[in-house]
Amino acid sequence: MSNASKSKGSAAEREFARLIGGERVPLSGAVEGYPGDVKGLGLTWEVKQRRNGAGWKQLAEWLKGKDALALHQPYRGWLVVLPLETFLNLLPEDADA
Secondary structure, three states, X not given: OOOHHHHHHHHXXXXXXXXXXXXXXXXXXXXXXXXXXXXXXXXXXXOOOOOOOOOOHHHHHHHOOOOXXXXXXXXXXXXXXXXXXXXXXXXXXXOOO
């Protein structure tokens, strides 16, 4: 039987895959040739869940009251953070899952 953390992570991956109409990657990216946790909407996704919010309390604070957050690290490029509902609303009606 897997440990509690692995079970919680797998549950989060299954939920996210369902929400975007995607599918969970076999063994959650642990096998060569199968990167990431979920594939859907033409993208490969890494899914993270933290019960206590460790790691993204600052992101949530910066995003509060805004639609999206743009992060830039010189020589590394840009990252965009936005709520899933906002992201899904940006997709065309016929987006291929």
